[in-house]
Amino acid sequence: MKIKYLALTLFISLSMTAVGQDIITINGKEFSGNKGYIYGKLMDKETGEDIIGAIVSIPAEKEATVTDINGEFRLRSPKGEIILEATSVGFEVSTFRARVLGSGNFRLYLKPAMTQLNEVVISGSKGDANVKSTDIGKNSLSIESIKELPMVMGEVDVIKSLTLLPGVSTNSELSTGFNVRGGGSDQNLVLLGDVPIYNPAHLFGFYTAFNADVVDDVSLYKGGVPARYGGRASSVLHVKYRDGDYDNWKSNLSIGVVSSKLAIEGPIIKQKLSVLGSVRRSYLNYTLKAFDDPDIRESSAGFYDFNVIANLKLNNRNKLTYSIYKSSDNFNLAGDTVYQWVNFYQAANWYHSFSDKFSLKATGALSTYSNTIENRSLVNPYKLNTEINNQILNLDLEYIFNDQASLNAGVNFNRTMLQPGELKPNDPETSTINAEKVQEEKANEIAYYLDASFEITPRLSVTGGIRYNTYNYLGGHTIYYYEPYRERIEETIVDSLHFGDNESIQTYSGWEPRFTARYTLSDMSSIKLGYNRMYQYIQLISNTTTIAPNDIWKLSDNYLKPQISEQLSLGYFQNFNKNKFETSIEGFYKEIDNVVDYKDGAALFLNDHIETELNSGQGRSYGLELYLKKNSGGRLKGWISYTYSRSLRKIEGPYKTETINGGDWYAANYDRKHNFTNVLIYQLPKKWEFSSTFTFKTGQPITYPAGKFEYGSSVLSLYTDRNTERAPLYHRLDISFTKKFYVFENKNAEFNFSVYNLYGRKNPFSVFTQDVVGSPPQAYQLAVLGVPFPSISFTFYL
CATH class of the missing domain: 2.40.170.20 (TonB-dependent receptor, beta-barrel domain)
Incomplete structure (x- = not known):
């Protein structure tokens, strides 16, 4: 009996470790039936930033949703104990034990994946995103990946990093502009935030005018440009x-x-x-x-x-x-x-x-x-x-x-x-x-x-x-x-x-x-x-x-x-x-x-x-x-x-x-x-x-x-x-x-x-x-x- 008890205790301990942490209690307004909606928020454990577009699910119930632009989600859940699973690009897949008593708000924190720092080009999705997504002619770079490339005069250069990708080039040494798929430099819509920039360079191209310290990621659309972008004939750099x-x-x-x-x-x-x-x-x-x-x-x-x-x-x-x-x-x-x-x-x-x-x-x-x-x-x-x-x-x-x-x-x-x-x-x-x-x-x-x-x-x-x-x-x-x-x-x-x-x-x-x-x-x-x-x-x-x-x-x-x-x-x-x-x-x-x-x-x-x-x-x-x-x-x-x-x-x-x-x-x-x-x-x-x-x-x-x-x-x-x-x-x-x-x-x-x-x-x-x-x-x-x-x-x- 002692051996069985120890085995059961070890199994429960390992199960608790697998789902990561203590049980989360979710209080609030009681459900009218056996099921109702719980309201949560997903955040980066290190920076506190909202995590947008993450998938939150209850695998046992086959219920799932996606976080909105504020990192928030609404998910249909039964009463009692559940296991929540959260996945997002660049973060560890995490599971959480929760005791649902009502529809109250709660927060979940995800740890950044350690492998993210070792990526070269991050496409904004999973490792097979280049195969599974509908994106064609698109490249995305994280600032972490750009920082791994050789610097010029000790500076990270956002635009020159893009010229190392297929279909992108510059016209001369230390050129301010860049050319995409045979297009002129003026045919590129360069957006910082959501605002067009006409001359994105310092010192005639020695430096990019974008300070990497405030940049999250960079996306270049060479083909298959989404309909929300317009105004240029060749590409969009966001x-x-x-x-x-x-x-x-x-x-x-x-x-x-x-x-x-x-x-x-x-x-x-x-x-x-x-x-x-x-x-x-x-x-x-x-x-x-x-x-x-x-x-x-x-x-x-x-x-x-x-x-x-x-x-x-x-x-x-x-x-x-x-x-x-x-x-x-x-x-x-x-x-x-x-x-x-x-x-x-x-x-x-x-x-x-x-x-x-x-x-x-x-x-x-x-x-x-x-x-x-x-x-x-x-x-x-x-x-x-x-x-x-x-x-x-x-x-x-x-x-x-x-x-x-x-x-x-x-x-x-x-x-x-x-x-x-x-x-x-x-x-x-x-x-x-x-x-x-x-x-x-x-x-x-x-x-x-x-x-x-x-x-x-x-x-x-x-x-x-x-x-x-x-x-x-x-x-x-x-x-x-x-x-x-x-x-x-x-x-x-x-x-x-x-x-x-x-x-x-x-x-x-x-x-x-x-x-x-x-x-x-x-x-x-x-x-x-x-x-x-x-x-x-x-x-x-x-x-x-x-x-x-x-x-x-x-x-x-x-x-x-x-x-x-x-x-x-x-x-x-x-x-x-x-x-x-x-x-x-x-x-x-x-x-x-x-x-x-x-x-x-x-x-x-x-x-x-x-x-x-x-x-x-x-x-x-x-x-x-x-x-x-x-x-x-x-x-x-x-x-x-x-x-x-x-x-x-x-x-x-x-x-x-x-x-x-x-x-x-x-x-x-x-x-x-x-x-x-x-x-x-x-x-x-x-x-x-x-x-x-x-x-x-x-x-x-x-x-x-x-x-x-x-x-x-x-x-x-x-x-x-x-x-x-x-x-x-x-x-x-x-x-x-x-x-x-x-x-x-x-x-x-x-x-x-x-x-x-x-x-x-x-x-x-x-x-x-x-x-x-x-x-x-x-x-x-x-x-x-x-x-x-x-x-x-x-x-x-x-």
């Missing part, structure tokens, strides 16, 4: 904020060779009001002053940015969020011209849960992107200012029927006010430069969308959506009219008409269908199909290959039509060895109407009729993406990706100046045939970690002069066809060592040593030509970082 800690105050301080940053978070009112703030500032200006070279000593390069995010839980069904963000840059390279650009926005969100299945999110935001070119020469100093303002209002509804079906609907409003350029001499009375101001532009864009996801059979799941957009180009603005059947140039202007403030000048509208489908071949493999159509009403007018502070943004008007893209994607996804290895092959084909390119010799600045300098035509891109990733198992992780891609354009008009390369297809500025990346992350003993990234890609298209000619007393280069040659091949190896240790009474700290461009490859930032007497024009290349660039940083978690 950078999501995280909540501040609701229970405890904490901070971290990072000190690097170029900049330092500080983040503080904690509760103003515990479990009610939290705040998260960060500030980052460079001190490169002080470093430059120490050089003997006068050109370097007289240069300047500085930036700062800050974020504040406040979250207020009004009650169990309502939550308010307020965020403010500003980034500012000031750059001058050994000259009298200073470049400045600023991103600034404020946004407010209201989350409301009607029930555990039905929720609403309302967003209002004001944003400004401005840049200034200031000439400080002794003769005729001036300032050239441009600015973009957005007023945004979004309303999004979500209804979750069950684990297999959900519905999203909403409306997006965006008013864009654009100042293309205003030139002001510093001293109007003595300057020989006249003040000039290009006409301001204004437009309203409204879109309505409906998106639904459902499982037709256990093997077949689909997501279908439709988005309808309307665009209205508004006055006050003067429109120029040109002589019919003649080339559109300044000399053929025959009339003009001024439209009053907010008077409609031109309207466009269109349907944007979206569709993805997944068919499961086995537990470890599937095929996916995706299609999306997207409109873009604001475009970058530039004769450079990347976003720069002096670029011109232009709204669609009666001459410049919106870009319209259609993309078809097809992919095969296969996992191996219990999801430790993940592979995919994706192909895509995309066509774009009304792409814009500039005329030869175009005058783009301070041009009130810029339509005379632009051509429009067709674009197309296609490619194949291969991806192999090792998720877990052993000390070594990482991935290999290869992309073959082409991006072509065809500009053919009725006149020679409106035709490029004789009307034949030619390579876009960002066309890269081959792009190979390799990422390795290796866990070393004693909390050391080694990581490396290797990149190899085809050189960007360039135009070499075919010869030269004399014009008066000048010798000029003669150009014929555009983008027919290639810059040299691009390749680079970066490495990083990270050591985690303890300081200040067991506080966590981290030391990082990294080397950018380990073997000193002189990759071209730009290629230019110079005249040589008695010879054809000679080509030269400029390398920004043609030597190994080491950096160190220390981070203290206080």
